[in-house]
Amino acid sequence: MFQINEHYLQLGESYLFSTIARKVEQFSATHPGADIIRLGIGDVTLPLSPAVISALHRSVDEMGTKESFRGYGPEQGYAFLREAITETDFRKRGINISPAEIFVSDGSKSDTGNIGDLLGEGNVVAITDPVYPVYLDTTLMRIGRSDRIRLLRCSGENGFLPELPQERVDIVYLCYPNNPTGTVMTREELTTWVDWALVNESLILFDAAYEAFIRDESIPRSIYEIEGARRCAIEFRSFSKSAGFTGLRCSYTVVPEELMVITHSGESVSLHYLWNRRQSTKFNGTPYIIQRAAEAVYSPAGQQEMQVMIDSYMENAAVIRKGLMDHGYTLYGGEHSPYIWLQCPDGLDSWQFFDHLLEKCHIVGTPGVGFGAAGEGYFRLTAFNSAERTVEAIGRIARLSSTR
Amino acid sequence: MFQINEHYLQLGESYLFSTIARKVEQFSATHPGADIIRLGIGDVTLPLSPAVISALHRSVDEMGTKESFRGYGPEQGYAFLREAITETDFRKRGINISPAEIFVSDGSKSDTGNIGDLLGEGNVVAITDPVYPVYLDTTLMRIGRSDRIRLLRCSGENGFLPELPQERVDIVYLCYPNNPTGTVMTREELTTWVDWALVNESLILFDAAYEAFIRDESIPRSIYEIEGARRCAIEFRSFSKSAGFTGLRCSYTVVPEELMVITHSGESVSLHYLWNRRQSTKFNGTPYIIQRAAEAVYSPAGQQEMQVMIDSYMENAAVIRKGLMDHGYTLYGGEHSPYIWLQCPDGLDSWQFFDHLLEKCHIVGTPGVGFGAAGEGYFRLTAFNSAERTVEAIGRIARLSSTR
Structure with missing residues (x-):
């Protein structure tokens, strides 16, 4: 059977x-x-805000005439949206991320779940406790219950911020601002994690779905504000909470081009290439009208x-x-x-x-x-x-x- | 590392x-x-057709006021769409499929790719040659190059229809009407496959993305027209080609409730339960407005x-x-x-x-x-x-x- x-x-x-x-x-x-x-x-x-609603109506009209109709789009997302994202979320903040490093998707739940497709089953994976359950459940789906899953215990004593692992960890999921605890990491705290990942050749899966709620400019909104993160981190972003897109479904994932891994045979492979291969094979892009809605979030009115x-x-x-x-x-x-x-x-x-x-x-x-x-x-x-x-x-x- | x-x-x-x-x-x-x-x-x-465009505009307006705004929807899809699908695509054709067996999604590429998440790595998987590349690539991603992947060679000699495997095959991908060859399976031909699957306790992954193009009522549009298919087949359907949704992204997958598998320890587990667990964990539903568009396809005008x-x-x-x-x-x-x-x-x-x-x-x-x-x-x-x-x-x- x-x-x-x-x-x-x-x-x-x-x-x-x-x-x-x-x-x-x-x-x-x-x-x-x-x-x-x-x-x-x-x-x-x-x-949804008026700018988003207008963009939706306009793009729906485009889909109704032969001249402006759009069929399959690029699996990675349209250039207009990737450029808007890069300009506002990164370039204006002095962060070095290019449109080619952005993958538009249908939600951070999908992306934080699917990222595991790329990862080997021998990795030791660290997950905070308490945690957004998707990281744990999707890791369990992939590697099963195992001593290779390590829980980073958070409590009142450590201010609900995890301490650096004392033993080998290959991959760590971090979510800041955090769901469920609402805690944030300062620049110094996040820097210690990036430094740890670089020294240990570990990968940080950084869920920044709540970055828009940060009120203090000294708190990093992207892990790429930290020196070296381009070589050790993937970042997940979402329009769900910031722009009210929970029912509209749009997110994006950043995979920097210099994030490399060495294979068993000693070959150097880019995770950007692997994620692109995954998305091109198992995903057919976010709806055009939804991408226009997300683009409108970056307009001055939006x-x-x-x-x-x-x-x-x-x-x-x-x-x-x-x-x-x-x-x-x-x-x-x-x-x-x-x-x-x-x-x-x-x-x-x-x-x-x-x-x-x-x-x-x-x-x-x-x-x-x-x-x-x-x-x-x-x-x-x-x-x-x-x-x-x-x-x-x-x-x-x-x-x-x-x-x- | x-x-x-x-x-x-x-x-x-x-x-x-x-x-x-x-x-x-x-x-x-x-x-x-x-x-x-x-x-x-x-x-x-x-x-897109006028009925679909109208439904999109109406639902976009709903998203713009607090009273009718919709956030997260059910991961499996809204009841209104699952009921419309069941009524028109199955009940009216005398096929026994319930709304609970329908999982609305963002495309058959996603679903035919992601279905592998549920399947063990020890399966022998058969894929036709020539084939829609997603079946092969996603199988390779999961189990690697292996003698457990069998190609069912199609040619002019067999009318570009595969013959039943003579050796053990646990899972077979079938796509009819076929991409790329355009061939179809008659009721008799599809029945031999269902009978084969039941005898061999194999699983058929049936991609029916092109069923709407069938002009002859004697050719099955769903594998569930065949007796016993509810116990051996998952079916993938799409709005992409039938209703022009390639840029709108909506599809659905049917997982019948009596499709069971016996685990290594002898436990009986339902694939419906497993797919529901996968979708609830790694997917957050198809956009509300897209589901309203798909619903409009089932209106008389649509x-x-x-x-x-x-x-x-x-x-x-x-x-x-x-x-x-x-x-x-x-x-x-x-x-x-x-x-x-x-x-x-x-x-x-x-x-x-x-x-x-x-x-x-x-x-x-x-x-x-x-x-x-x-x-x-x-x-x-x-x-x-x-x-x-x-x-x-x-x-x-x-x-x-x-x-x-």
Whole structure:
């Protein structure tokens, strides 16, 4: 009989969001009047901006006439978008990245998942704990449960920032600003990682999906701000959270041309070549109209509208931070990230606090333990609800705290 | 140092279309007045139909207001599209497929490439020769060059239809109507394959991307028209050629719920579960607006407009077939497929005929050898140019043949 990739059988069930949904459903059924506020899922709520909507309508019209219709596009993305990306996200910031190094895609979930196609099964892979589950699950799919997967434990003690591995690690996934903890790495901290990777000939898979939320120019928005990163890092970027593209699907991945690897036979091979081969073979490009929408994000109007959206979410983050800190919560994130990571009060574990918050405040968040064992005792709130609902939610938590 | 998946190094370079482009460029440079007609690449040329364009504009507007904005959708696709697919493509044809068995995606290239994620490396994989290169390249990426890859040689002798394997084969890729040969399988022929798969406990990966071009109701448009296929086949479908979505990117894959595999430890596992796990982990769904566009293909207006497009391409196919046959060419396809596969005249090999056609007729086609060694001496023309240009092209070939 034909055989399957049995590594799939070693994956844990992804119960987190389904368990949350079931608990909320049960609560609603027994509390029909409850006005539930959701600060759980990391999805945006503001609509696409006018510049993006106009670009979509214009490009849809192009697709409706024979003269301007576009069929297959380049698998790597259209030059107009790769140039807009390079100009605004890199050149204007003094970062050396060329359009040829940009691969436009349909989402960072796809790219951070598919990048493993290029990597050997003998690598030792390090992943932070807690973590965005895709890195771990896609690594498990590829190499199975193994002592070659190392968890970099984060906790209050290290400020939820991983320490450099003391033993051999070939590949490390880093996500900053971080999901779920909202923490960021300073230039110095990121530099130590780049230096470590160069010395150890390791590869950094750097997920910068939340870079647009950074408010302090001294914090790096791209790993390529760090000297040497072009020789050791791949970076993933997304329009999902910055421009509200979660339902539109556009992202890009940067693979610098000097990122090389030596094969078993001693040959030097470029990862840019390998990723290009992967994408040309297993992907047929992001829709033309979506690429025009992404291009519009880089127009002057698009940039301004994006900033308004981000500011609005970050005001929510500030409301959550202040409200919780005023009531004695220990927390991380929310300053350069739409995620607030709080320590559950009164010694509650993650799910106990989930139940508590749902029952007492009618608020839904995400139990930290859902992102890994090291997340136990923590809890994630997101800044993606409306200003009004966020203020209301924090008021409820404040009243609860005052009476406890 | 970190390691790569060295199977990538065993891939041939994909020189085919770049070589064609270079040759055409050189010819144009030395023949500046030449009016070149392209019948090479399998991309559509007619614009999106009015029903599709309207659905796109409507859904773009939805994305611009807070009330109707849609963020992350289900990874498997929205219910509205999965239901429309099931109703028109299966239920109306008496085929038993449920919406839960449909996975909406961004293209059959992605799905036929990514399906390998689920499969064990010990499988013996059969691929026809000539073949759509993605099946071979993605298999090579996964398992490397190996005697576990078997080529099913097609030729004029077997009418460019593969014979059943005489030795063990665990997985076979079949594409009908075929790219590049344009051949189809009758119900009887496809039934022998399904019966073979059931007896041998093999898996058929059935690419039906061109089913909409079938003009004869007796030819199966889905493998699930064949008894037992739900237990041995995954089917890939695309909106690319049928509805002109090559630049819009939408496809779907059918994984029936009773398609099971026995693991090494004797456990029974469903491929539907595995593909769902893969897609939920490495994919974040097809854009909402694209799914609305695909839904519009199933509206009465959308269905009629699609038929007009297909009829138009198939008239081109008929022009090419008749013109070539009138001048003594031996050919396959073009009756239920937009591809015409012809034997190069006068003993020319594929590239010699390419040069000949370019120099004498200013026509660009695709050398058959580019699809595999068994394609040597053959040549692919496509029906996707305009009616006017197709007639002009065939007139040129006719004049050439008359004078030879």
